[in-house]
Amino acid sequence: MKNRLKGFAFMLTTVVSSLTAQNVVVNGPDGKLQVTVSCPEEGKASYSLVYNGKQMLESSPLGLETNLGSFVKRMKLIGHQEKQIDTVYTQSRIKFSRIHYRANELVCYFSNDKGQKVNVTFRVSNNDVAFRYTLPRQGETGSVVVNSEETGFRFPAGTTTFLCPQSDPMIGWKRTKPSYEEEYKADIPMDVRSQYGHGYTFPCLFKIGENGWVLVSETGVDSRYCGSRLSDVTEGSLYTVTFPMPEENNGNGTVEPAFSLPGSTPWRTITVGETLKPIVETTVPWDVVEPLYETEHQYRMGRGTWSWIIWQDGSINYDDQVRYIDLAATMGYEYVLIDNWWNTNIGYERMGQLIKYAQSKKVDMFLWYSSSGYWNDIEQGPTNLMDNPIARKREMKWLQSQGVKGIKVDFFGGDKQETMRLYEAILSDADDHGLMVIFHGCTLPRGWERMYPNYVGSEAVLASENMIFNQHFCDEEAFNACLHPFIRNSVGSMEFGGCFFNRRLNKGNNGGTTRRTTDVFQLATAVLFQNPVQNFALTPNNLTDVSPVCIDFMKEVPTEWDESRFVDGYPGKYVVLARRHGDSWYLAAVNATKEPLKLKLDLPMFAGKSVSFYSDDKQLQPQLRQYNVKSDGKFQLTIQPQGGVVLKNN
Structure with a gap:
């Protein structure tokens, strides 16, 4: 930074x-x-x-x-x-x-x-x-x-x-x-x-x-x-x-x-x-905070694929990770995240081979770690590395030697000063080894984006994995999405791990919990939820069973923003935000109410411009149309229940 x-x-x-x-x-x-x-x-x-x-x-x-x-x-x-x-x-x-x-x-x-x-x-x-x-x-x-x-x-x-x-x-x-x-x-x-x-x-x-x-x-x-x-x-x-x-x-x-x-x-x-x-x-x-240390490294933000979120623990094997590396390459994404159990299910030697394969596809890697072994009952490995400074530095030296770009550290479970010291120690040691850090099962980030140059996100929210585990959280997805821009994501990066395009949230897209929201709703959350490194919930089958309208959008959506503007909304009901990346403005909106929501908006960032308009059709399927916004920036749109809208200037 x-x-x-x-x-x-x-x-x-x-x-x-x-x-x-x-x-x-x-x-x-x-x-x-x-x-x-x-x-x-x-x-x-x-x-x-x-x-x-x-x-x-x-x-x-x-x-x-x-x-x-x-x-x-x-x-x-x-x-x-x-x-x-x-x-x-x-x-x-x-x-x-x-x-x-x-x-x-x-x-x-x-x-x-x-x-x-x-x-x-x-x-x-x-x-x-x-x-x-x-x-x-x-x-x-x-x-x-x-x-x-x-x-x-x-x-x-x-x-x-x-x-x-x-x-x-x-x-x-x-x-x-x-x-x-x-x-x-x-x-x-x-x-x-x-x-x-x-x-x-x-x-x-x-x-x-x-x-x-x-x-x-x-x-x-x-x-x-x-x-x-x-x-x-x-x-x-x-x-x-x-x-x-x-x-x-x-x-x-x-x-x-x-x-x-x-x-x-x-x-x-x-x-x-x-x-x-x-x-x-x-x-x-x-x-009101200042950087706590300078970095010698150039960290690259970006998008990633993540097998665990839908394919779960069984996907942490060499062959399935090759499929997700290939998916990341096809999407033009920068990263793949390999989650828990990689140390035993793939192993360090074969992980080195997998990293080289990813690099041949121009995809870099994040690897998962448990934060500890003595303050909870976590068995998923690797454990007992990130909490010990000697073991941590040894592990990070190996990660750097293999070309790994970041780590996801999980399962902290507390806000004591001792735990805050661990967060800082992980970040500082990781920067010494050129590693970015994402935290999960963790506390709220408190100014950390500016304080720590290699910090790239925290969960600290009822995030996407809960939709896999319980139908209730699928049913509440739209409600929660209409809260986060006003509360949790307002004060810090939020690594939600969303953008589901499977209708059924399991590997075969044929069982498990059922997503209630539309595909365009999912597109909108890619813009609404801000985190500099986004690990999306795409699966390899989505390349053929999801509308090209959605896939093409997900190939292009950025994770870094130059400007963010509130347009309209009410917490828990609906939200409309606009974000700018370079010269490109994106407007994203979702609706958690039970009725279609008709809005008349003032959009000066789109005034007099041609825009791509993503919305739900009458069958709640994604559609892409082109519009010319009037010179006064006035624009009317309708958001379907549990649906979404996205605008992007051409």
């Missing part, structure tokens, strides 16, 4: 003297988003958010409990500083390739009753707030343990929620949860408790009545902190930041993060809008 950073900052307000009770206000550059930080006489610090005169977050608590002391009660605001931030950076693995980040920064300096200091930094752009705590060195003490956070988010009455529950620890397949693969509930009142009673995984979407929308998440989590989540709602419509459960990862590791001093927590992020446009288009997960 080549990050070109250009920035400047200058002081607006210097440190001010403390007052008995203070409010400090900072606005976004356009003046609509306002953050007020308060510290009244009783000494409990808080903040609130107003957007365009509308209350989006009510007075919400700030503070940390640490082993050094409490930064919750009897606090004083002893000063503050403000400055402007104006930064341009480039990034090939998110929804925009060039990002211009402008924000106003407010640093509030607090002191507790023992004279110990903590700073809270707020960065406020036009639609985003990011804030974090910084602890200076406290005397001779060089480190701190954070026992808990007081950090909260208090929403106005009448707010409804779009949330994914945190699961019980050590449940599910081979005791690998939590893995961010639970089911969302849409438009639910705040007072409904989470399914397991453990709160909710980030990101969390809230509808503030008629006033707008708020998306809450976090970014910048690395080896120096744990991954967090939101609690269940408490009295007064308050959600608080909560640390991992002790039982996660088989009880290994502490739930209380620690870091050296001076040091900072991750950023808590809040995206605010009167419409869903700022929610979908936010770049705050990457705006």
Whole structure:
């Protein structure tokens, strides 16, 4: 990754003297988003958010409990500083390739009753707030343990929620949860408790009545902190930041993060809008983080085939992988992903031969690994390699020598700091060996596309494999697809592993679960779901039993985007997005409702242009027509139930 950073900052307000009770206000550059930080006489610090005169977050608590002391009660605001931030950076693995980040920064300096200091930094752009705590060195003490956070988010009455529950620890397949693969509930009142009673995984979407929308998440989590989540709602419509459960990862590791001093927590992020446009288009997960290391390697993004998703474990053999390599070559794809058991079913020696065969077809390879062997019951191999630094480096040296381009590491099952350290260690060692990394059965990526140059995606969602295992998830496919662009995929790359064209989701296309959505729906998700390396669920038989309209589209669809725009939609009902790759604009739309959806859209990116229009005919079969869009960009279309539409400029 080549990050070109250009920035400047200058002081607006210097440190001010403390007052008995203070409010400090900072606005976004356009003046609509306002953050007020308060510290009244009783000494409990808080903040609130107003957007365009509308209350989006009510007075919400700030503070940390640490082993050094409490930064919750009897606090004083002893000063503050403000400055402007104006930064341009480039990034090939998110929804925009060039990002211009402008924000106003407010640093509030607090002191507790023992004279110990903590700073809270707020960065406020036009639609985003990011804030974090910084602890200076406290005397001779060089480190701190954070026992808990007081950090909260208090929403106005009448707010409804779009949330994914945190699961019980050590449940599910081979005791690998939590893995961010639970089911969302849409438009639910705040007072409904989470399914397991453990709160909710980030990101969390809230509808503030008629006033707008708020998306809450976090970014910048690395080896120096744990991954967090939101609690269940408490009295007064308050959600608080909560640390991992002790039982996660088989009880290994502490739930209380620690870091050296001076040091900072991750950023808590809040995206605010009167419409869903700022929610979908936010770049705050990457705006406030920096690359953690430079790379000497040129990593190539792209598409891949993946036998396991439909052909399952039995396909992890030499002959079937040859068929999937040939499929990738026919499609013009860059990669093939070979999943679990390859180490025994193919073996290292024959894998070397298979890699050479793939290279002869101009196809490169990703190989699957388990993350560990001691914090779950996973048997699928290779195991006991990625968690051990000596074994990991030895394995990565072999991978590099064979010309393997990436690894998929699976089954983590926890958010403790120890686990975050493992993610970072895998990424760093992989970059030393020129390897890209995809994570599955894993946590949410938190700014990792910018932080780690060889990171190319995470599952962290109820992804495509669940449609193989249970008909319920096939039945809910359209509903879930209409959630992800607004929530999960808004804050990070999402390696979903979709685009099914088998009607029956088994090897013979004649049994197993049944797909409910149309083929054009599947085309649309190739654009809707953003991940820089996409492993699609195509099968060799699709070359002859699927319309050439679909196959030709899938040969051309990119995985890198220069621009992404929200057009229309409502979470869980329908979504319309536009994305640009170079000079090519793609518009993708899907419908989760039970009725045909007729939309009148403003599409300035297609104004006066000829477009290819992919849609479902009356028999719900794919059709391709050519249209000329009017010079005003007005365009009408109909999306069938569980169907889709795609436009592409010619």
